Amino acid sequence: MKKVAYPLTKALSVLALTSTLMLMSISFIAKAEEFELSGKVGVEQRYFFNEGQFDSQLKSGQSSVYLEPEFYWSWGDGADSITFKPYYRYDGQDDERSHGDIRELSYVHAGDDWELRAGIRKEFWGVTEFQHLADVLNQTDSVEDFDGEDKLGQQMINLSLVNDWGIVDLYVLPGFRERTFTGQKGRLRGAIVVSDEHVQYESSAEENHLDGAIRWSHSVDVFDVGAYWFHGTNREPILTPVYSQSNTNQPIVLQQYYNQMDQFGVDIQATIDDWLWKFESIYRTTEQDDFWATQAGFEYTYVGVFESAADLGLLVEYGWDSRGEGDDNTPAASVQNDIYFGARLAFNDMQSSELLMGMSADLDHNAYSFIFEGNRRVGESIKVSLDIRLMQSTEPTDLLYSIREDDHMQLAVEWYF
Amino acid sequence: MLVKSINKLVLTTALSMTMLSAFAVPLDKEAAAARGLEISVEAKARDTGWSDNTSDMQMVLRNKQGQESVREIKTKTLELLDDGDKSLTIFNKPRDVKGTSFLSFSHPVGNDDQWLYLPSLKRVKRIASRNKSGPFMGSEFSFEDLSSFEVEKYRYNYLGDEQINGLDSFMVEQFPVDENSGYTRRIVWIDKEAYRVQKIDFYDRKNSLLKTLSYSDYKQYLNKYWRADSAEMVNHQSGKSTTLKWQNYAFKTGLVDGDFNRNTLKRAR
Numbered sequence: 220m221k222k223v224a225y226p227l228t229k230a231l232s233v234l235a236l237t238s239t240l241m242l243m244s245i246s247f248i249a250k251a252e253e254f255e256l257s258g259k260v261g262v263e264q265r266y267f268f269n270e271g272q273f274d275s276q277l278k279s280g281q282s283s284v285y286l287e288p289e290f291y292w293s294w295g296d297g298a299d300s301i302t303f304k305p306y307y308r309y310d311g312q313d314d315e316r317s318h319g320d321i322r323e324l325s326y327v328h329a330g331d332d333w334e335l336r337a338g339i340r341k342e343f344w345g346v347t348e349f350q351h352l353a354d355v356l357n358q359t360d361s362v363e364d365f366d367g368e369d370k371l372g373q374q375m376i377n378l379s380l381v382n383d384w385g386i387v388d389l390y391v392l393p394g395f396r397e398r399t400f401t402g403q404k405g406r407l408r409g410a411i412v413v414s415d416e417h418v419q420y421e422s423s424a425e426e427n428h429l430d431g432a433i434r435w436s437h438s439v440d441v442f443d444v445g446a447y448w449f450h451g452t453n454r455e456p457i458l459t460p461v462y463s464q465s466n467t468n469q470p471i472v473l474q475q476y477y478n479q480m481d482q483f484g485v486d487i488q489a490t491i492d493d494w495l496w497k498f499e500s501i502y503r504t505t506e507q508d509d510f511w512a513t514q515a516g517f518e519y520t521y522v523g524v525f526e527s528a529a530d531l532g533l534l535v536e537y538g539w540d541s542r543g544e545g546d547d548n549t550p551a552a553s554v555q556n557d558i559y560f561g562a563r564l565a566f567n568d569m570q571s572s573e574l575l576m577g578m579s580a581d582l583d584h585n586a587y588s589f590i591f592e593g594n595r596r597v598g599e600s601i602k603v604s605l606d607i608r609l610m611q612s613t614e615p616t617d618l619l620y621s622i623r624e625d626d627h628m629q630l631a632v633e634w635y636f
Numbered sequence: 637m638l639v640k641s642i643n644k645l646v647l648t649t650a651l652s653m654t655m656l657s658a659f660a661v662p663l664d665k666e667a668a669a670a671r672g673l674e675i676s677v678e679a680k681a682r683d684t685g686w687s688d689n690t691s692d693m694q695m696v697l698r699n700k701q702g703q704e705s706v707r708e709i710k711t712k713t714l715e716l717l718d719d720g721d722k723s724l725t726i727f728n729k730p731r732d733v734k735g736t737s738f739l740s741f742s743h744p745v746g747n748d749d750q751w752l753y754l755p756s757l758k759r760v761k762r763i764a765s766r767n768k769s770g771p772f773m774g775s776e777f778s779f780e781d782l783s784s785f786e787v788e789k790y791r792y793n794y795l796g797d798e799q800i801n802g803l804d805s806f807m808v809e810q811f812p813v814d815e816n817s818g819y820t821r822r823i824v825w826i827d828k829e830a831y832r833v834q835k836i837d838f839y840d841r842k843n844s845l846l847k848t849l850s851y852s853d854y855k856q857y858l859n860k861y862w863r864a865d866s867a868e869m870v871n872h873q874s875g876k877s878t879t880l881k882w883q884n885y886a887f888k889t890g891l892v893d894g895d896f897n898r899n900t901l902k903r904a905r
Contacts, residue, residue: 255905257734297905329903332894343759368757379899386898436898438749443762490762492747522767522816530770569697569705569774571733599705600731635731 252296258288258304261633267406269624275468277404283310287322298329308363315402316362322372334379339372342390344434344445346488346497347514349536349559349579353445353484353499356432358396358454365407365622371396385437392430395452395477403469409621411460414472420452421478421506428452428479445486453480453505480505493520497536512540512552516559528568534561534577544583545616553618556582570595586612586619600635663794672792672808679831680787686861688714688891692883697775700875705730707773712904713784714891720744721784722896726904727773737904739896740765744786745813753901760898769818776847776869776878778818781838789813795823800834801852803827819846830854832862840873847871858887 265281285308293300304323310316325338345353356373363369374394380387400413422428430451437444456475463472482503489496495518502511516536524531538554545551559579566572572595579588588611594604606629612619663671695707708729714722720742727736735755742748748765768780790810798807805825812819820843825835832854840846853865867880894900 253905257731259732291905293905297903300903300905327903329899334899334903341758343757346761381894381897381899438762438898488762490749490764493764493766495762495764520764520767522770523818528771530767567771567774569699571730571774596730596732599729602732633732635734 253291253293255291256288257291257636258286259633259635260287261285261631263629263631265406265627265629267625267627269626271406272621272624273408273410275403276406276408277312281310281312281406283308283316285309289323300327301325302327313362313402313405315400316405318360318362318399320360320371324372332381334377336377336379337375339374340377341370341372342375342377344447344484344486345499346443346486347499347516347536348497348518348534348561349516349577350514350538350554351499352501352512352514352538353447353486355449355454355482355484355501356390356392358398360399362399362401362405371399385435388432388434388436390430390432390434392432392451393427395426395428395430397426397475397477398454398456406625406627407622409473411471411473412469413458414461414463414474416465417461417474418456419474419476421476422452426452441490443488443490447484449480449482449484451479453478453503457507478505478507493522494518495520508542510541510552512538512554514538514554524564528566530565530567532561532563532565534563535559536561544581558582570597572596581612581614581617581619584612584614584617586614586617588619602633602635604631604633605629606631665793668794669792671794672810673787675794675806675808675826675831676790676792676810677787679826679833680785682831683785683861684715684717686715686858687888688712689885689887690889690891691863691885694881694883695773695775695777696879696881697773698877698879705774707775712891712895714893714896720748720786722893723784724896724900724904735905737901739898739901740783741896742783742786744788748783751898751901753904758902760901766816768814768816776871776874776876777880780812780814780817780819781849781869790822797828798825800825800827803829803834805834830862832864845872855885857885861887 261284263283263285267279270278285306287304287306290303291300302323302325305319306322307319308317321339323340325336325340327334327336342356343354344356345351351367356375357370358373359367360369360371361367373392373396376391378389397415397418400415401408403412420426428451432447432449434445434447456477458473458475460471461474463469480503482501484501485499487498497517498515500511500513503509514536516534518532518534521531523529536559538557538559540552540555542551542555544555557579559577561575561577564574573593575592577590580586589609591607592604594602596602609626610619610623612623614620690712693709693711695709697705697707706729707727710726710728712724716722723740723742725738727733737753739751740748750763750765752761752763754761769778771777772779772782790812793809795807795809798805805827808824808826810822810824818841819838820841821839823837824833826832827834832851834851836849837845838847838849847869849867849869851864851867854862855865856862863882863885865882868877870877
C-alpha cells in the first residue's frame with residue numbers, strides 16, 4: 220500500500236486553516252498581477268555496495284522519481300502572495316519512502332516594516348553546516364535522505380517585525396508533524412523498524428498541541444546573531460520497542476513518543492575577511508532530561524585557488540552534547556564529542572560545477588563517515604549530482620553501527636522548469 | 637569629510653589645470669593624477685541623485701566554441717550618498733537557481749556586507765565578500781566589475797584624449813585601492829559630451845591585458861541619467877565573452893531602506 224505521509228485528519232485541519240486564507244484571497248487571485256509555475260522533476264538511483272544487515276532489506280538497487288512543482292500568485296506589487304508547493308516521491312522498493320507532502324501552502328502579506336506569513340511553511344534557523352542544532356520548527360523528512368536536511372512543511376502563523384535593533388519573529392504553530400521513517404524494505408535504518416501506528420504524546424492534545432516560538436535576529440558589523448525560545452512538541456521522538464499489533468512479519472517495532480520541550484537557542488556567525496566563524500548552542504528541557512548542546516567551527520575560503528577561477532572552502536566543526544554518549548541501555552546523544560572536516564570546491568564555471576567532501580569522526584569511540592558530493596548543470600535546466608557515502612563503526616551504541624553496511628552511491632538527475 | 641576634500645582637490649586641480657593649459661606644458665605625474673581624479677569625480681557627480689532604480693538584466697555567456705548559456709537577473713538598487721549603495725539581486729535563470737537572491741550593502745572602502753538566500757533550504761547565509769575577483773555566475777564579469785563606481789575605490793592617471801564610438805573621449809587609468817582586486821589597473825574611456833563610460837580595458841595581476849568591456853546604445857532617463865542598453869565583455873586570454881542586455885530601467889521608484897533587509901531578501905521574486 221502506498222502511503223501518504225500526511226494523514227487525512229491532519230490534512231483536513233490544515234486545510235481548514237489555509238482554506239480560510241485561500242477563500243479570503245481567492246477574490247484577489249482573480250486580480251493577481253503575477254502567476255508563475257516553476258519546479259523540478261527528478262530521477263534518483265541508489266546503489267548499495269553491500270547486502271543489508273537485516274532481513275527483508277532491499278539488496279542493492281533503489282530507484283525513485285519525484286516531483287515538486289511551485290505555484291506562485293502575487294498582487295499589490297508583490298506585497299501579497301500565495302505559494303503552493305506540493306511534493307511527491309515514488310520509491311520502487313521502500314513503501315515508506317513513497318510519500319507526499321505539502322512543502323508550502325502559504326499566504327504572505329508584507330507591510331512597511333512587518334510581514335504576516337500564514338499557512339504551511341518551512342523556516343530555517345542556524346549557521347553551521349554539518350549539524351543543524353538550532354533549526355527546530357520543521358520536522359525532519361528522514362526518508363528523503365539520512366542527512367536530516369529535508370524537512371516537512373509546518374503549519375504556522377508568523378508575524379515578523381523589523382526594528383532598528385533587529386527582526387522579531389513571533390510564531391504560533393498549530394499542529395505537529397510526525398517524523399517520517401524508513402520502512403522494512405528500506406536501507407539506512409536501525410535493526411527494528413519504526414512504526415507510525417499508536418504514536419504517543421506527552422500532551423493530552425497530542426498532535427494538536429499549540430506550539431509557539433519567539434526569535435530575534437540582527438546583523439551588527441561583522442556579526443549575524445539570532446536567539447530564540449521554543450515551547451511545544453519535541454520534534455525528536457523517543458523510540459521504544461513494543462510488540463507489533465498489526466503486522467505479523469514484524470513482531471517487534473519501535474513506537475514513537477513525543478514529549479513536550481522548552482528550548483532556548485542561539486546562533487552566531489562572524490564574517491571576517493575570508494573566515495566565517497560559526498556557533499550554535501541549544502538548551503533543552505523536557506520531562507525526561509535537560510541538556511546543553513553546541514556545534515561550532517569555521518569555514519575558510521581560498522579565493523581563486525590554483526591560479527584558477529575556482530574557490531576552495533575548508534570547513535572544520537565540532538559537536539558537543541552534555542548528555543554524553545550514554546551506554547548500551549541508555550544511548551544518549553548521537554553527536555556528543557564529534558569532529559567534522561569538509562572541503563568545498565566551487566569551479567565558478569558556466570555549469571556551476573561543485574565538489575564537496577566531508578568526514579565525521581566520533582572522538583569517544585570508533586565511528587566514522589565520509590561523504591562525497593559532486594554536481595553540475597547540463598545544458599540550461601538539468602542538474603546532475605553524484606553522492607557517495609561511506610559509514611564505519613564498531614560501537615553498537617553508535618547510530619552509524621546499524622547502517623555500517625549501507626555504504627552507497629546515489630545518482631540524481633533533476634529537470635527544472 | 638572625504639567628499640569635501642575631493643571637492644577641494646577638484647577645485648584646486650581645476651585652477652592648476654587652467655594655469656597649465658594656458659602654458660600648454662605636458663602634464664607632470666601629479667597633475668595627470670589630479671586630472672584623472674577630476675574627470676572621475678565629474679562622471680560620478682553626473683550620475684548622482686537618482687535615489688533608486690530597478691532593472692532586468694540578461695546575461696549571455698559564450699565559450700570559445702560559441703556555446704551559449706543564459707542568466708536572467710533582476711536588480712533593485714538604493715542610492716546612499718554617505719555610503720555605498722544597497723542592492724538586491726534576484727536570479728530567475730538558470731532555472732535551478734531560480735528564487736536565489738543576493739543582498740549587498742556596499743562600502744566605498746573595505747569589505748561589503750553580503751547575504752545570500754537559498755530558497756530550497758529557506759536559508760539566509762552571510763557570505764565572505766572579499767571574493768571581488770571571482771566570476772559572477774560563471775560569466776566573464778567579476779563581482780567587482782558589477783559593483784557601483786565609487787571615486788574612493790581607485791587612484792587615477794589621465795592618459796590623454798582619444799576618439800571612441802565616434803565621440804571625443806578622455807582616457808583615464810584607474811588603479812584599484814583594494815588589494816583583493818583582480819586587476820593592477822583599468823583604462824577607462826569616458827566621453828566628453830556626457831561623461832559616459834564607453835570602454836574599459838582590464839589588466840590582470842601580471843599587468844597583461846585580460847578583458848575589454850564595451851558599452852553600447854546609451855539612453856537617457858529622467859533627462860539626466862545615462863544607461864547603456866547593452867555591454868559586451870570579451871576575455872582576450874580565454875576567448876570567452878559575456879553580453880549584458882538591460883531592460884525595464886526605472887528610476888525614483890520609491891524604494892526605501894526598509895526594502896533591503898533579511899525579510900525582503902527572503903521574499904524577493
